[in-house]
Amino acid sequence: MSDPLQMHPDRLLPAEPATRNLARQLYQAIKDLPIISPHGHTDAQWFASNDSFTDATALFITPDHYVFRMLYSQGITLEQLGIGSQEGAAAAADPREIWRLFSENYTLFQGTPSRLWLDHVFAEVFGMQVRLDGNSSDTYFDTINAKLSSDEFRPRALFERFNIELLATTESPLDALEHHASIIDSDWQGRVITTYRPDPVVDPDYDGFKDNLIEFGQLTGEDTSSWRGYLNAHRTRREYFKRHGATATDHGHPTAGTENLDAQQAEKLFQRVIAGDHSPSDAEQFRGQMLTEMAAMSLDDDLVMQLHPGSYRNHNQSLYERFGRDKGADIPRQTEYVQALKPLLDKYGNEPGLSIILFTLDETAYSRELAPLAGHYPSLLLGPAWWFHDSPEGMRRFRQQTTETAGFYNTAGFNDDTRAFLSIPARHDVARRIDCGYLAELVTEHRLTETEAAEIAVDLTNNLARKAYRL
Amino acid sequence: MSDPLQMHPDRLLPAEPATRNLARQLYQAIKDLPIISPHGHTDAQWFASNDSFTDATALFITPDHYVFRMLYSQGITLEQLGIGSQEGAAAAADPREIWRLFSENYTLFQGTPSRLWLDHVFAEVFGMQVRLDGNSSDTYFDTINAKLSSDEFRPRALFERFNIELLATTESPLDALEHHASIIDSDWQGRVITTYRPDPVVDPDYDGFKDNLIEFGQLTGEDTSSWRGYLNAHRTRREYFKRHGATATDHGHPTAGTENLDAQQAEKLFQRVIAGDHSPSDAEQFRGQMLTEMAAMSLDDDLVMQLHPGSYRNHNQSLYERFGRDKGADIPRQTEYVQALKPLLDKYGNEPGLSIILFTLDETAYSRELAPLAGHYPSLLLGPAWWFHDSPEGMRRFRQQTTETAGFYNTAGFNDDTRAFLSIPARHDVARRIDCGYLAELVTEHRLTETEAAEIAVDLTNNLARKAYRL
Amino acid sequence: MSDPLQMHPDRLLPAEPATRNLARQLYQAIKDLPIISPHGHTDAQWFASNDSFTDATALFITPDHYVFRMLYSQGITLEQLGIGSQEGAAAAADPREIWRLFSENYTLFQGTPSRLWLDHVFAEVFGMQVRLDGNSSDTYFDTINAKLSSDEFRPRALFERFNIELLATTESPLDALEHHASIIDSDWQGRVITTYRPDPVVDPDYDGFKDNLIEFGQLTGEDTSSWRGYLNAHRTRREYFKRHGATATDHGHPTAGTENLDAQQAEKLFQRVIAGDHSPSDAEQFRGQMLTEMAAMSLDDDLVMQLHPGSYRNHNQSLYERFGRDKGADIPRQTEYVQALKPLLDKYGNEPGLSIILFTLDETAYSRELAPLAGHYPSLLLGPAWWFHDSPEGMRRFRQQTTETAGFYNTAGFNDDTRAFLSIPARHDVARRIDCGYLAELVTEHRLTETEAAEIAVDLTNNLARKAYRL
Known part of the structure; x- marks a missing residue:
């Protein structure tokens, strides 16, 4: 839970x-x-x-250097996060799996402003009612994506x-x-x-x-x-x-x-x-x-x-x-x-x-x-x-x-x-x-x-x- | 008021x-x-x-670089403050008018030590009971000047x-x-x-x-x-x-x-x-x-x-x-x-x-x-x-x-x-x-x-x- | 007292x-x-x-540069603290007298972490119940030395x-x-x-x-x-x-x-x-x-x-x-x-x-x-x-x-x-x-x-x- x-x-x-x-x-x-x-x-x-907007991963992880620098500092590679190299070989990671990796490591952001901003968006913009973690990862991913496809978003x-x-x-x-x-x-x-x-x-x-x-x-x-x-x-x-x-x-x-x-x-x-x-x-x-x-x-x-x-x-x-x-x-x-x-x-x-x-x-x-x-x-x-x-x-x-x-x-x-x-x-x-x-x-x-x-x-x-x- | x-x-x-x-x-x-x-x-x-001491302006504004630097930073010229240039042409500003300019901009000092010091002097040394602003400017100027001319000051x-x-x-x-x-x-x-x-x-x-x-x-x-x-x-x-x-x-x-x-x-x-x-x-x-x-x-x-x-x-x-x-x-x-x-x-x-x-x-x-x-x-x-x-x-x-x-x-x-x-x-x-x-x-x-x-x-x-x- | x-x-x-x-x-x-x-x-x-361990002075003063630098800063010489020079002439100071000098100047450490650490050791490790000062200096010295010679220490x-x-x-x-x-x-x-x-x-x-x-x-x-x-x-x-x-x-x-x-x-x-x-x-x-x-x-x-x-x-x-x-x-x-x-x-x-x-x-x-x-x-x-x-x-x-x-x-x-x-x-x-x-x-x-x-x-x-x- x-x-x-x-x-x-x-x-x-x-x-x-x-x-x-x-x-x-x-x-x-x-x-x-x-x-x-x-x-x-x-x-x-x-x-x-x-x-x-496309999906939760493209919105919150791939473009946010505050987010991926912290994950990178703990040994998660940019490839794992679907961030493409310039050498052409596009990262083939699955957005849902990237989102899971982020979710499972969300505790890294405790005490940082990123956590404040993200929680605010999750709660106030998307109406999430539980904390992001490994258990809630899929619910988050699906809920956010569904809302993003609506006109209100x-x-x-x-x-x-x-x-x-x-x-x-x-x-x-x-x-x-x-x-x-x-x-x-x-x-x-x-x-x-x-x-x-x-x-x-x-x-x-x-x-x-x-x-x-x-x-x-x-x-x-x-x-x-x-x-x-x-x-x-x-x-x-x-x-x-x-x-x-x-x-x-x-x-x-x-x-x-x-x-x-x-x-x-x-x-x-x-x-x-x-x-x-x-x-x-x-x-x-x-x-x-x-x-x-x-x-x-x-x-x-x-x-x-x-x-x-x-x-x-x-x-x-x-x-x-x-x-x-x-x-x-x-x-x-x-x-x-x-x-x-x-x-x-x-x-x-x-x-x-x-x-x-x-x-x-x-x-x-x-x-x-x-x-x-x-x-x-x-x-x-x-x-x-x-x-x-x-x-x-x-x-x-x-x-x-x-x-x-x-x-x-x-x-x-x-x-x-x-x-x-x-x-x-x-x-x-x-x-x-x-x-x-x-x-x-x-x-x-x-x-x-x-x-x-x-x-x-x-x-x-x-x-x-x-x-x-x-x- | x-x-x-x-x-x-x-x-x-x-x-x-x-x-x-x-x-x-x-x-x-x-x-x-x-x-x-x-x-x-x-x-x-x-x-x-x-x-x-001469008057309120000569005592509080002209010699205090904490005061006039803040006014200057907001576009008030030294000439307006009666601070003479070295070129000889003495500033001809009226002390009462200079005091008014200061009074009307006194909010600039909110949160600064100058405000603490000045309020302390106004209240404790001169017995002022209202805050300095455009309305109280003349009362301040006259009260301070009157007191300065007494032996107790x-x-x-x-x-x-x-x-x-x-x-x-x-x-x-x-x-x-x-x-x-x-x-x-x-x-x-x-x-x-x-x-x-x-x-x-x-x-x-x-x-x-x-x-x-x-x-x-x-x-x-x-x-x-x-x-x-x-x-x-x-x-x-x-x-x-x-x-x-x-x-x-x-x-x-x-x-x-x-x-x-x-x-x-x-x-x-x-x-x-x-x-x-x-x-x-x-x-x-x-x-x-x-x-x-x-x-x-x-x-x-x-x-x-x-x-x-x-x-x-x-x-x-x-x-x-x-x-x-x-x-x-x-x-x-x-x-x-x-x-x-x-x-x-x-x-x-x-x-x-x-x-x-x-x-x-x-x-x-x-x-x-x-x-x-x-x-x-x-x-x-x-x-x-x-x-x-x-x-x-x-x-x-x-x-x-x-x-x-x-x-x-x-x-x-x-x-x-x-x-x-x-x-x-x-x-x-x-x-x-x-x-x-x-x-x-x-x-x-x-x-x-x-x-x-x-x-x-x-x-x-x-x-x-x-x-x-x-x- | x-x-x-x-x-x-x-x-x-x-x-x-x-x-x-x-x-x-x-x-x-x-x-x-x-x-x-x-x-x-x-x-x-x-x-x-x-x-x-030898005695209170050898344990707490001579080896602790946090302690003797503060005493030195107030004009107490290293010789007075029994800290030997390299020139060979070993400092001949009496450990009890060094301890007294430290005790009498213990107020210098007010507000420093050394005071926190030392008081903690005195109270929790040696069971002292009064503050170190000139009056309690000898009691400290004797109590600490006696305990140090026991197997529990x-x-x-x-x-x-x-x-x-x-x-x-x-x-x-x-x-x-x-x-x-x-x-x-x-x-x-x-x-x-x-x-x-x-x-x-x-x-x-x-x-x-x-x-x-x-x-x-x-x-x-x-x-x-x-x-x-x-x-x-x-x-x-x-x-x-x-x-x-x-x-x-x-x-x-x-x-x-x-x-x-x-x-x-x-x-x-x-x-x-x-x-x-x-x-x-x-x-x-x-x-x-x-x-x-x-x-x-x-x-x-x-x-x-x-x-x-x-x-x-x-x-x-x-x-x-x-x-x-x-x-x-x-x-x-x-x-x-x-x-x-x-x-x-x-x-x-x-x-x-x-x-x-x-x-x-x-x-x-x-x-x-x-x-x-x-x-x-x-x-x-x-x-x-x-x-x-x-x-x-x-x-x-x-x-x-x-x-x-x-x-x-x-x-x-x-x-x-x-x-x-x-x-x-x-x-x-x-x-x-x-x-x-x-x-x-x-x-x-x-x-x-x-x-x-x-x-x-x-x-x-x-x-x-x-x-x-x-x-």
Whole structure:
């Protein structure tokens, strides 16, 4: 027999009873506010085509690197999980058997946010009443698949059921945005917008960078072998993204490094880079210079910049060679911001029209660098706890280490940052609960009044994201 | 209508009722102990002249970089705040209007220590009964100004009302200390002592370093163009500071680097530095060597050393050019201590007569480097949570991350480190409440007895500072 | 009169009453489980000879660097503590007087784990009923000494009384393991196993490295002046250690650096190193290459690897010169893992047969590097909070910063890592209490059920260590 599955109404709220009461009141008042998801990685095609999702395994396991990295860490191979290698020989595993392997190892996720998100989806979206384990595996698989094939579980229906006000996806400059166009042209009212993520044409180390630049030129009619033409291509494409709803750009760099080269130096660097004749430090410098160029363009077109630095991508070399990118082997590294951002900030840091949202995978920067920077520069805001730190503990650390110096109003609300569409309500719910718990603690310590806390809770849930992302 | 303003008697004490009861008892027993302020930046002239403070804006906004950095981060310009540029064109803003701008944006400070300190001053020093906001702005401005003009609000009267046993200021070796002399010569009994802060004549990157050295020579009658004369000038000036009450020196370096050069190397380095013919690493090395020289002098004259490393000063280049130093743009950086302090410690670390108080802006060093160093070397003590970390959360992190390895008795009590004289009682009150809360938690966890906690609370409040600063 | 000494049954459990109740239930169910101590530094001779321990001072002060480093930090010299210098002149201090000095300064340990451990031993092992202080010093000294001379306090009797299932010691490859052999040959059933700690023949900076290599060759009959012979000597000696119970190796490197040189490069590096003709970076590279070689051997002989990086050994130069190693002057440093481990992981990181347990003295790596690495690579597990971080706060930080990403099942249970044999039950008891408190908090926040928490508590106490160390 499997254990009962129950999402307790007080989950994640502080244990101390008076504080929990306060937190519960704060949470009750904001729990039904719409979801604003200004940064994430869902697939616009889902909402364009509105086709049903395939099955439980394809929905929950194969695409979720949080899930399969944990299974992999305990000796389960990617082949066993049906994750295809690049060598062509597609994994032939049976979805039901993969689901069983996951179910039997579900205890590995105890104490992790994945377990919170998954249980929430299982209970609230699919109505499951027992815990996932080996015994309940088949019931889960059959129940989920049956529901997925119904109209109520098509992407647009779920979007509406989830009360999503806005959902941003992230696309390469080379993306035609046909799905966004199709959504705009449809009679469906859901707001699914794109985000300009230029890494494939900005990072000299990106797979196929050289070919990407050629395609970038073809798409925009610019000569992307010249520095001027290359920059114009960005301007053109940013405008195209804006017409498909974009209000922001996103930059996923190894470091937070920026540069402030003069036009001649930049041109020479660009020529080395496109010739493939560049050193690792040239590549780093080029990425850094492009952040400053993007800031300049943002001053013209009002797109908000997001900077996501600090991940060592594809750390597991043999896995990368066999299975490609995004296989759960991205590992955070120490990230320096104070020196790194100075060239960009020297040039544009005081511009009232510029808005840069900073993220980190290095939590030591919260109190030491990020809150002091955002608590001074008018152009800087802090994005929420990100990726590995998008957990109850990580969210608490974020508030406890940034509020003292940056306050609440130099932060940008919550991001779910996910490709797991069904987990979006679960993720926002966790953030709302943690924020309400934090605010309740400030009230219990007599640092805020209840009235103030209630107002801040609404701001953290909706208003800060709307303002930061210019929605 | 503005909200009521009330300083709750249990503020900042732990939420759990039994722990809160214990904390309250501990706090009651120490809350009225005298204030010892062995490190800060108030102006000795206030106590020498005993003139009234000007007005609310000049007292609370213009000089407080915690306050105006937050306003600046949200797009309010320094000109709007009446902070004059160096270009001469004095800001013509009306103090009442500046106060209104501050009042209307006071919600920005929710959750920050500035809000705690300001509310404390407003309520306890000025008797305000409603929260500061746009509605109460004029009442605040008029009430504060009226009180400031009364005799009860002159600096000496406040010093006595605040129950300050000792207040240390910080001066350049080039300061004549006339205000300290005047206080000593007066019939007023308040103890306002100086601290020897030699950065202007020790840091080759300091504004006017070369002229400073010339003046240093004139003041001391030493030939400060020779290494020997330069060191003698320090000895002479330290002695002068001691006669004006100093028991300590203070060193605000970019890093914690120290050096142990022989006399010949040091002489050569000094010659490069005073010729202006030095590299950045020469400057770093010179500052490091001077820490070791200062330690040697401390062994002779018993002045306690304070080391405050890790701030990137004046990070905002254009603001610095337009408005000068100390405009809220100092940002902490990663700070290494283990390798950095070794040269000094190799030479003097085991000297029983030497006392060095270490501070940090990099909290990661607490458990990793600073507590292990202070828990071994007889010459090292830990200063309290500093600057950006001088918040309830920051103080808790300090205790939670240093006590396990360094205990309580390798720490140096509390510093308010402020130029905001009126906030001194508020800041000490926050520290006392956080320390009592921490001790109460140790009692609730049965790690200390109530009797022990009560004794430690007195030590943290008074005795450790007296001992560490040789008062 | 001394204060009463009482080990409260609820000590270290969370303050909030409902959470404390849960924690108490979890703790009651696991508190009497056997002690598994798979990593430590006790002396096998104690259990081989089963001689009585000498006296309280020799047992508690002279060998415990946690104790004497704190006393030293407050100006008590090593000579006063009877710790002999290497210069030959043995300290002549009277053990009773040393004990008195310790007793009179016992308040220095308030708030530290040493105080928890010592009080536990005093109360639970020796039955003391008053706190140690100047008044009770002689009673303590006499009572402890009298008990130590009784049969019930001989090492084997205590081992059994402590309910130790397994105790691992750590030996150099040059150790004859005669005491382990003697224990195996005896009729005593206690399981005391060795661990292969090759630092003396792997670290070119180790005292006597060159002589060690010669002895290493003599012991194994291999030509340790050739790379091939040197590697064979390791293989031979590892096999010898396995026959004396070893299931693991241990590596105490300054950094986590690894290398992946080809045989020719490695041979050349080895020749430079044994010629003494190596740079500091050669030494670092050699240690790093040897970690990779050790991993290769582990794949053959199944020994688990432990990596303990990040300590700056013997930081206090003059103390080291006068008193030698291990005098409380080892200081943690920043430690990078992501780049450092990549060469080894590129080669063997996906091997299902390899198991590497990672430790850290740099807690910033928990959430940023270590949990993400262990939550992905099948070959990596996380060792528990170590050394300076082996405190209630340190253990809480470990769980709060690793569980979210690595879960519970990529961790390796508790290590006491001690040479203080009598403190082993105290240390395991602290870990059990902190783990039960953490699990109770997850239950109170409705993130785990009580049933799940109870199962995890047993795993953390026994099963994870058995599995990780292949016991």
